[in-house]
Amino acid sequence: MTAIRQEAIEMLERVPEDKxxxxxxxxxxxxxLLGVSDIKDKETIDLKQFVMAPTERGQNADKYVRxxxxxDRF
Numbered sequence: 001m002t003a004i005r006q007e008a009i010e011m012l013e014r015v016p017e018d019k020x021x022x023x024x025x026x027x028x029x030x031x032x033l034l035g036v037s038d039i040k041d042k043e044t045i046d047l048k049q050f051v052m053a054p055t056e057r058g059q060n061a062d063k064y065v066r067x068x069x070x071x072d073r074f
Contacts, residue, residue: 015023 012020012023
């Protein structure tokens with residue numbers, strides 16, 4: 001591994017997790033400019049698997065939060 005590649009990897013390791021998508025977009029843009037087409041397609045994830053079934057408690061959450069907020073006032 002070259003010194004510059006090692007330095008780049010160390011910099012990537014210091015990037016916060018929530019900012020990595022920006023770094024990836026920049027890298028993909030650079031690959032596009034260079035004509036590199038070896039970028040793997042992103043694996044699609046079915047987001048519906050993370051949706052919880054509605055409950056009575058969840059349906060009344062807005063009302064509950066409003067009551068908490070109203071009761072906190074003097």
